[in-house]
Amino acid sequence: MDVAVDEIMVRFGKLGIKAHDLDVKLFGGGFTIDPERKDAVRDIVDVGRKNVSAARDSLAKHGLKVMAEDVLGRRGRKVFFLTATGEVWVRPVSAEAGDLDSSLF
Template sequence: MSYLSPKLVTDIFLNPGDLYFGGPNVRVRTLLGSCVSIVLWHPKLHIGGMCHYLLVTKGDKNASGQPQGKYGEDAFQFLLNSVKSHLAPISEYEAKVFGGSNMFSKNERTLIDPMNESNSKLVGIRNIEFAKDILQKHSIKLVSENTAGVTHRKVFFTIWDGEVWLESHQDS
């Protein structure tokens, strides 16, 4: 059964470090480079969310002591807390992962030595690995991904049907 798009749609743009989780009349969108977005969606309840994190490693809390969405650990914890508040098991959600590009210029990419351990795990790759590892750890099915490469991506997630559309452009 196809879920019809709502008559009134709320459009939410996520900047780096932003998070959203909610109901079916929402379209969430963002722009990614080396950052990664994890999208969670519940196919029966038509609820879901997206995070946009910059780095894997958890940094210091902000002045109020709250987690910061710019870190993958904090962003995923926000999604987990949102799922728990909607009383549906996390195992019923589907996940999609986007981003993690190498955003160095073409000339800079050729200077990177892949045998050098400090260069072999670029930010984008570490972000992708974190997303896949945390989803597997929580037994969340990864149904789609568009990751790595050297492009930036515009991501559009419609919560009413769980669809994600991408626009990607290779930087020159």
């Protein structure tokens, strides 16, 4: 059972923050298993897809709409988030350390 979004919304509610005051951005869920084994094990171990689905369901339950996302795919990702501005940069895990994806969310 997913309770993270429920708990966050309770805490935000105590601070007077409403769902319509939030910008939601969703990242993750890459399926990084060896490509030769993917089809054989996808239904069993595709935790990323299940997590993305659960996150979307939980967000929708609270009336939260995803404004930007970078989900699923074949690679993990590193997310850089500036809390003061809400800016987010995403870089595939296998990229060189100095290469940020040009995607700004």
